[in-house]
Amino acid sequence: AQSVTQPDIHITVSEGASLELRCNYSYGATPYLFWYVQSPGQGLQLLLKYFSGDTLVQGIKGFEAEFKRSQSSFNLRKPSVHWSDAAEYFCAVGSMNRDDKIIFGKGTRLHILP
């Protein structure tokens, strides 16, 4: 069965500092991987996705993520965070198999220090 782990419940970084949010997954076949962002009281917005090909994917708002099959990871990165990046971030895993539903991690809340 698929599973997704986001080890960090909360992360605090200073504005302008770099960011890495961790995501580990478990899935038997080639996964489809996603990162979503959620501002308080809002729905989820897709930041980026990986289906195949280049393992470094670029997303919106200056985010990128790297798929590492050997480590079963899909960590999200940003070189310099802005105060507006404060939000909750969800990693998710899916597949081309329609019988497998997308599975979301429990989320990492990002706090930004001025």
Place this chain on the structure above:
Amino acid sequence: DGGITQSPKYLFRKEGQNVTLSCEQNLNHDAMYWYRQDPGQGLRLIYYSQIVNDFQKGDIAEGYSVSREKKESFPLTVTSAQKNPTAFYLCATDRGFNNEQFFGPGTRLTVL
């Protein structure tokens, strides 16, 4: 302007009452989903529907019911059997082939 609408944004209910949350989409997506979100628990799947007039239970279906009479609409009813209904409810859709989901803005339900 394509998208997913959920109404109302905030909903208050007295204990023992049923309440229906609306989800409408004009993305022409086949599949629709309802999730419940509680602090620290991520998203939990309540029900989903991959085609009109068909739907399946998710992980926490007890106390909820749905219908899918039209492709565009997937309303969720929170019944009095749901013991702890206060939560944030999210509706989502996908095209049906790669699991990429699109989310509505959510409805916050509070039981008084």
